[in-house]
Amino acid sequence: MAHLKEHGASGAAQDAPCASGRRRWLSGAAGLLGGLAATAALPAVAQSGTASPAMPIFDAHLHYSHDAWERLPPKDAVALMRRAGLRRAMVSSSSDDGTQKLHAEAPDMVLPVLRPYRTRGEIGTWLRDQTVIAHLEARLARHRYVAIGEYHVSGEDADLPVVRRVVQMARERKLALHSHSDADAVERQFKQDPGARILWAHSGFDTPSNVRAMLRRHRNLWCDLAFRSDHAIVDGQRGQVEPGWREAFLEFPDRFMVGTDTFTPERWFYVVEHAQWSRMWLADLPREVAEAIAWRNGDRLFSQAWAAGLR
Ligand SMILES: [Zn+2]
Numbered sequence: 001m002a003h004l005k006e007h008g009a010s011g012a013a014q015d016a017p018c019a020s021g022r023r024r025w026l027s028g029a030a031g032l033l034g035g036l037a038a039t040a041a042l043p044a045v046a047q048s049g050t051a052s053p054a055m056p057i058f059d060a061h062l063h064y065s066h067d068a069w070e071r072l073p074p075k076d077a078v079a080l081m082r083r084a085g086l087r088r089a090m091v092s093s094s095s096d097d098g099t100q101k102l103h104a105e106a107p108d109m110v111l112p113v114l115r116p117y118r119t120r121g122e123i124g125t126w127l128r129d130q131t132v133i134a135h136l137e138a139r140l141a142r143h144r145y146v147a148i149g150e151y152h153v154s155g156e157d158a159d160l161p162v163v164r165r166v167v168q169m170a171r172e173r174k175l176a177l178h179s180h181s182d183a184d185a186v187e188r189q190f191k192q193d194p195g196a197r198i199l200w201a202h203s204g205f206d207t208p209s210n211v212r213a214m215l216r217r218h219r220n221l222w223c224d225l226a227f228r229s230d231h232a233i234v235d236g237q238r239g240q241v242e243p244g245w246r247e248a249f250l251e252f253p254d255r256f257m258v259g260t261d262t263f264t265p266e267r268w269f270y271v272v273e274h275a276q277w278s279r280m281w282l283a284d285l286p287r288e289v290a291e292a293i294a295w296r297n298g299d300r301l302f303s304q305a306w307a308a309g310l311r
Helices: 022-032 038-048 066-071 072-085 097-105 129-140 154-159 161-175 182-194 201-205 208-217 242-249 265-282 287-310
Strands: 057-063 085-090 110-114 148-151 176-180 198-200 221-224 232-236 239-241
Touching: 038 072, 057 154, 057 182, 057 265, 057 287, 066 072, 066 265, 072 085, 072 265, 085 148, 085 208, 085 287, 097 110, 097 198, 097 221, 110 129, 110 221, 129 161, 148 161, 154 182, 161 176, 161 182, 176 182, 176 201, 182 198, 198 201, 201 208, 201 221, 208 221, 232 265, 239 242, 239 265, 242 287, 265 287
Parallel strands: 057 085, 085 110, 110 148, 148 176, 176 198, 198 221
Antiparallel strands: 232 239
């Protein structure tokens, strides 16, 4: 709960994934662009990308919110995604219009996820805002999605009526939930619907041993590794997996996914860097496990269901 309250009252900081300071890998990429130099900087980023990415990446955690699309048009965002060698990406946005714009530009790559937030400012208020339900229902009637999220909820707030209704809506429509939560809120959502499929954003910023305990308890729980770096130690061109996380990946190779988390517009310029960094540390795992985490898990869970619905 505490970390949600640490966010500022407004602005980009509100959408920061967590105030826990896991920014280590960012320091390595910090020289990339410094700030948002808008589309003028795009070619430089593109050139720094690998010419032919070795391993496809399923990016499970992208946002394309209003300030992002204002500065980085859909065509340029998709160019970055292709340059990064993304096979598919799960995209949710405040508002959902961003997701729809990106999906229209690259229907082969973008898997739409429905965010409850209409603007950035709703990260801490949506839980008690009944109008969120009508918003979600209207969107669900109009568009297709693979999941509802990413939303922020911790502890007993997961039992508030609005959150309960969201869990219900996902069950009715066979959608997954992309939940930025502590373990307690994940447990509460599974209690509401034992059949729910939950993608646990940032693996809850929890320790590998706690994550493993959760994965043992819930077979419908998957974890993204977005905006955390503690699982990988990258030294120059060599990446290594942290031992505690290695055990988690080897015990549950089919439950993890990577993600960039573009929670501010400038984070879009890390999509390429993040894909390269992911390939680097994944290379320290057995090939099969690396491929599973890089893209096969996301593909199996989301892309295939999406494609089946199109038939
Ligand atoms: Zn996020």
